[in-house]
Amino acid sequence: MAHNNLPKNHASLVVHGEDRSGIVAAVASVLAKHGANIVSLDQHSEDPEGGAFFQRTVMHVPDLTAAMPALTAHLEAVVGDELGLEWRLRDLSTPLRVAILASKSDHCLLDLLWRQRRGELPISVPMVISNHTDVAEDVRFFGIPFFHIPTPAGGDRTEAEAEIVKLLADNTDLVVLARYMQILSGSFLKEVGVPVINIHHSFLPAFIGAGPYKRAKERGVKLIGSTAHYVTEDLDEGPIIEQDVVRVSHEESLAELVRRGADVERQVLARAVLWHCEDRVIRNGNRTIVF
Structure with a gap:
């Protein structure tokens, strides 16, 4: 657009x-x-x-x-x-080229594409890459190229990462992991050569890694949240850009926590992408200054 x-x-x-x-x-x-x-x-x-x-x-x-x-x-x-x-x-009149990596979950991905189409994000999206085909038709509806690069479960992801790097080379200024659910290697991050933003479905540093909503339910927390951060080699440890929370109680089921958390994830990721693309975020070691 x-x-x-x-x-x-x-x-x-x-x-x-x-x-x-x-x-x-x-x-x-x-x-x-x-x-x-x-x-x-x-x-x-x-x-x-x-x-x-x-x-x-x-x-x-x-x-x-x-x-x-x-x-x-x-x-x-x-x-x-x-x-x-x-x-x-x-x-600032030139939109940043933002490639999106996604998996099966579509809520963060489609929210970014919708905001971009409406002009709410100063970005262009040259491609969406996914290790599954679940979101392919939705992405193509927006007129954006979709690439399916499967990743072997528990196996060597070197070949898949190399394919992604080839697609991203000279085509992107930022990579966004919209619930990509894959751990990226240090060599991948180095070869891509542009910042990578991830959305994690917990209020970090709580519940790092997989299954945070399930662990939050088991722990009986009264707040669930989401965190957008820059990706580093250390899982979910990169500089935090934005966070938000929603209050919950013992009455909510796990499915309800996931549903309510998805709303927070969308908003937090959209704000982080917007602020990065407006040059409002300055990295300082493992922290950020956000103007």
């Missing part, structure tokens, strides 16, 4: 590194010299004396495309070289 609602001539600038005096002034000075008008600015310092500094700026630049090369070079000279900070600049 056409993303007519994306802001034209708007860019985001994310800066982070060791805090020191003069960062905000230096960044603002560079932007002003290229005719940028700051629309919004968020910043956070963990400690003004040697702590970490984080900043997200959204700006309007007349004829952004023409201004990008010179603006990029100037930012590298001042922010990168002089201040020694990490930074990234992105044209």
